[in-house]
Amino acid sequence: MPPTALGEDAAAFGVEVRAFLERELGAAAEHADPADLTGLGEEFERSLSRRAGAAGLLGSAVGPEHGGPGRGVRHQAAFDYVAAASDAPLVDTALTLAGHPVLQYGSPAQLALLLPRMLSGELLMCVAYTEAGAGTDLRAITTTAVPDGGGYRLTGTKTLVTGAHKADWCVTIARTGETTMTMFLVEMGTPGVRVRRRPTMNGWTLDEVEFDRVRLEASAVLGAPGGAWRQLVASVRAERSGLFYLGFARHVLDLLVAHVRATPGLTGDALVRDAIGGLEIEVEAATVLAARAVAEPGLGPLAKIAGTELLQRLAQAATEITGHAGTVWAPPYAPAPPYAAAGGRFAWEYLERVHGTIGAGANEVLRDLIAGTALGLPR
Ligand SMILES: Cc1cc2nc3c(=O)[nH]c(=O)nc-3n(C[C@H](O)[C@H](O)[C@H](O)COP(=O)(O)OP(=O)(O)OC[C@H]3O[C@@H](n4cnc5c(N)ncnc54)[C@H](O)[C@@H]3O)c2cc1C
Structure with missing residues (x-):
C-alpha cells in the first residue's frame, strides 16, 4: 500500500500502479539477469517500461505543456515507492534518472527529441558524472569538452555509472574552462563512446564510460554553457x-x-x-x-x-x-x-x-x- 501521507489521490494512484505491476511481473522470473541491477534482462525491462508508458503511468510530474499527464510530484513519488516495493525495474527509468536535468534545462529541440520517448517508456538513460578521482567532490572532474569547429570534443572516463551499457542517451558533465563545467546530452551510439561493464560485489555490473574525443554539436549542451555546477546541485537535490x-x-x-x-x-x-x-x-x-x-x-x-x-x-x-x-x-x-x-x-x-x-x-x-x-x- 503506498503511503497515505502523500495524500489520498496519490495513494490511490499508487494502488493502480501496484495492480499494473502485479499483472506485469507475474512471469518476470523467466527473464532473470543477475548481471543487471534490476535483476531482469534488458528486453523485459524495455517492454515493461513501454507498457507502463502506454498505460499512461510514467512521468506524473511532467506537465501537460510538455505532453505529460501533470498529476504532480506526489503521484510520481507514489509511483517510485510502489515500483521499489514491487521489485519492478522502473525505478531507474530515463525520467527518474535524467528527468530533472532534461526537463529543467532542456532546450525546446532537446525536449522535443527526448521527452515523448521518455514518457512512452521507450528510452533508457544514464547519468555519467562520477570519475575515478571525483566522487563526492565532483568539482575535481578531469573530463574536458574542448571547443571544436562550432561544437566540442569530449574526452575523459566516467566510472560507477548505472545502466550505461543499455542506455540510449546519457547526461554528463565536463570541464569547459579553468573553473567552469558544462552539462551535455550524449547519444550513446556516438563514435568514440565506449562502455565497459565492471562487476559489483553484489553480482551486477556498473559501467565505465570512456569518451574518446567524442565530437558533439553545440546543441548537445544541456542548459547554460558553464552552468553545470548549479544545475547539478539542483538535480541531486531533486533526487x-x-x-x-x-x-x-x-x-x-x-x-x-x-x-x-x-x-x-x-x-x-x-x-x-x-x-x-x-x-x-x-x-x-x-x-x-x-x-x-x-x-x-x-x-x-x-x-x-x-x-x-x-x-x-x-x-x-x-x-x-x-x-x-x-x-x-x-x-x-x-x-x-x-x-x-x-x-x-x-x-x-x-x-x-x-x-x-x-x-x-x-x-x-x-x-x-x-x-x-x-x-x-x-x-
Ligand atoms: C552502486 C553505485 C551506483 C552509482 N551510480 C552512479 C551513476 O549512475 N552515475 C554517477 O555519476 N555516479 C554514480 N555513482 C557514484 C556515486 O553517486 C557517488 O558519487 C560516488 O560513489 C562517491 O564517490 P566515491 O565512491 O569515490 O567515494 P568518495 O567520494 O571518495 O567517498 C568515500 C567516503 O568518504 C566520505 N566522504 C566524502 N567526502 C566527505 C566529506 N566532505 N566529509 C566527510 N566524509 C566524506 C563518503 O561518505 C564515503 O564514505 C554510483 C555509485 C555506486 C556505488
Whole structure:
C-alpha cells in the first residue's frame, strides 16, 4: 500500500500502479539477469517500461505543456515507492534518472527529441558524472569538452555509472574552462563512446564510460554553457526525497515478517518480536518524513539519510534474525537454494545497501549541511 501521507489521490494512484505491476511481473522470473541491477534482462525491462508508458503511468510530474499527464510530484513519488516495493525495474527509468536535468534545462529541440520517448517508456538513460578521482567532490572532474569547429570534443572516463551499457542517451558533465563545467546530452551510439561493464560485489555490473574525443554539436549542451555546477546541485537535490528507499524498506520488512511467521523457531521469539516491532516504527517514521520531503525539498537531506541508513539497519537485522538461512545470497528473480531465507534476498540487501549512504550526496556531507544550513551552526 503506498503511503497515505502523500495524500489520498496519490495513494490511490499508487494502488493502480501496484495492480499494473502485479499483472506485469507475474512471469518476470523467466527473464532473470543477475548481471543487471534490476535483476531482469534488458528486453523485459524495455517492454515493461513501454507498457507502463502506454498505460499512461510514467512521468506524473511532467506537465501537460510538455505532453505529460501533470498529476504532480506526489503521484510520481507514489509511483517510485510502489515500483521499489514491487521489485519492478522502473525505478531507474530515463525520467527518474535524467528527468530533472532534461526537463529543467532542456532546450525546446532537446525536449522535443527526448521527452515523448521518455514518457512512452521507450528510452533508457544514464547519468555519467562520477570519475575515478571525483566522487563526492565532483568539482575535481578531469573530463574536458574542448571547443571544436562550432561544437566540442569530449574526452575523459566516467566510472560507477548505472545502466550505461543499455542506455540510449546519457547526461554528463565536463570541464569547459579553468573553473567552469558544462552539462551535455550524449547519444550513446556516438563514435568514440565506449562502455565497459565492471562487476559489483553484489553480482551486477556498473559501467565505465570512456569518451574518446567524442565530437558533439553545440546543441548537445544541456542548459547554460558553464552552468553545470548549479544545475547539478539542483538535480541531486531533486533526487533526495527518496521515497523509493522506503519502498525497498517496506518490501524487505514484509519479507522478514513473512519469513518469521513461517519459521517455528522464530515466530514466538520475544527478542525477534521486539526487533521487528522497532523496525516497523522506523520504517513508518522514515516513510512519513520522506513523504513530507516530496512537498518540502528542504527536508530532502534528512529523508535521504533516514532512508539509506534504515536500509542498512534492516539488512543487518534481517541477516541476524534469520541466521544461516539469511546469509544465503541470491539476486532478485534468480533461483535460490530452498533453504535460503526470502530467496536469498537478505544477504543481497546486506551488500546492496552499502552504497546508498555514499551516493547522491554522502550522508556525512549532508549531516554537515543540516547542521549548518538548518541549525545555523558555524563551519
Ligand atoms: C552502486 C553505485 C551506483 C552509482 N551510480 C552512479 C551513476 O549512475 N552515475 C554517477 O555519476 N555516479 C554514480 N555513482 C557514484 C556515486 O553517486 C557517488 O558519487 C560516488 O560513489 C562517491 O564517490 P566515491 O565512491 O569515490 O567515494 P568518495 O567520494 O571518495 O567517498 C568515500 C567516503 O568518504 C566520505 N566522504 C566524502 N567526502 C566527505 C566529506 N566532505 N566529509 C566527510 N566524509 C566524506 C563518503 O561518505 C564515503 O564514505 C554510483 C555509485 C555506486 C556505488
